[in-house]
Amino acid sequence: MKPRASRVASALIEWHARHGRHDLPWQHDRTPYRVWVSEIMLQQTQVATVLPYYQRFMHRFPNVRALADAPIDDVLHLWTGLGYYARARNLHRAAVRIRDEFGGEFPRTFEDVASLPGIGRSTAGAILALSRGERFPILDGNVKRVLSRVFGVQGDPADRETTETLWQLSDACTPEKHVDVYTQAIMDIGATVCTRRKPLCTYCPLSEGCFARSHGKQHEIPAPRRAKTRRSRHVFMLVAMREDDCVLLERRPESGIWGGLWCLPEFETESAARAFARQMLRAPQIDPQHLDRIEHAFTHFDLVMTPLLTRCAGAAGVMDEPRSLWYNPREPARIGLPAPIKTLLAELTDPSLFDERVVASPSGG
Ligand code: SF4
Incomplete structure (x- = not known):
């Protein structure tokens, strides 16, 4: 009944x-x-x-x-x-x-x-x-x-x-x-x-x-969601760090993941990240250092990020001011940051941890 x-x-x-x-x-x-x-x-x-x-x-x-x-x-x-x-x-x-x-x-x-x-x-x-x-x-x-x-x-x-x-x-x-x-x-x-x-x-x-x-159907009702295949996406994040330890951040577009938040510049390939560094930064380090990978799970996919650290003297070209800023991890500004990027930036302020995290760039990388 x-x-x-x-x-x-x-x-x-x-x-x-x-x-x-x-x-x-x-x-x-x-x-x-x-x-x-x-x-x-x-x-x-x-x-x-x-x-x-x-x-x-x-x-x-x-x-x-x-x-x-x-x-x-x-x-x-x-x-x-x-x-x-x-x-x-x-x-x-x-x-x-x-x-x-x-x-x-x-x-x-x-x-x-x-x-x-x-x-x-x-x-x-x-x-x-x-x-x-x-x-x-x-x-x-x-x-x-x-x-x-x-x-x-x-x-x-x-x-x-x-x-x-x-x-x-x-x-x-x-x-x-x-x-x-x-x-x-x-x-x-x-x-x-x-x-x-x-x-x-x-x-x-x-x-x-x-x-x-x-009817003993608690586990059948509601009908289970159709399983979606989980995929993972690999990107490179450029950690452009000036002599004063400030790091370049860009505001992400409103649509897409982390919309409107401030994030490290993101690239599909390492060569695209290097090209950006050459064009947009002053005196960038030639071989960026690979920091530990970061994995972050979204609802339908995993984002795998490889941070590439490059020391530089600042910005070379005209930066899009409203959408980019130099962020001082020691004096965090009140801005929206994705949680894994916030963690990474905080870790960059710890010299001992920072040294341990830096690993050699793979040959030919
Ligand atoms: S409403 Fe949910 S918890 Fe309550 S008897 Fe039915 S299945 Fe069990």
Whole structure:
């Protein structure tokens, strides 16, 4: 027997009073702004990881105006290490729109909220439900999993038809009253009880009548994602270091990985890196030294970086000023850096470590 949609809400609300999470920082002083930032940070990132980032972000940008007025570099700086940097750029863009088009007040209507950069239907619903108690269904990854299992929706959640079925179920389950508690509860149950790998059915308030549980299909529902072949990409990063130890950084384009962050100049081949050094740097070292390789995993591929250290006297040609800077690793500037590049730059300040890291350039390299 499948549970009635109305029973789902009452069971979850009752469960949340006793077992839900009540002490997360965004659960206090639930303004739309605070909920919005938390919802964006929590996309693809676990609560434990988000907590320190959220606290620092709120300290630096306590309201939407503070965020809108800040340089994007300040925002990306606080996002360093959290990944998926488009989220930070969209947050900043949306804050500017709220300041300029909505007089600094978070928009009131669902349509206006959902029109902001980086806010889809589910996030808009979550913000309005959690901060204002307005009745809107949500359908993030956790909610999709819970509803699929409870109601036995066996299609691929990425398919449009399945998604539409799940939206209808989510709408049917969303209660008229206590929608804020219900919304938090269904997100919490997905994150802590009905987890992807080991659902804790024994402790679940929805176990009675749950399709997946009664059919022993917890591991088949939702349908596993089609596996993508993992690839790896190899690039060379030029560490151009001046006599004062400042290192040349370039701002990456907005699209693509690490969009908008500051990074070492990147090249497909070592010869391209050498050609750049010859043309753009003054008195570059002829044979760059190979530092230890760095591997960084993205969702669908691994990036393997070989840093090439070249000492130089500075820039020779005309550098594109807004998109390049000389970064002093000893006095780090407040800019957004990809986490592995930040680590590498910090290591360059340690002479003993630095000497150990330098290895001979391969012959003919
Ligand atoms: S009974 Fe198990 S599978 Fe069903 S919703 Fe609860 S935790 Fe998920």
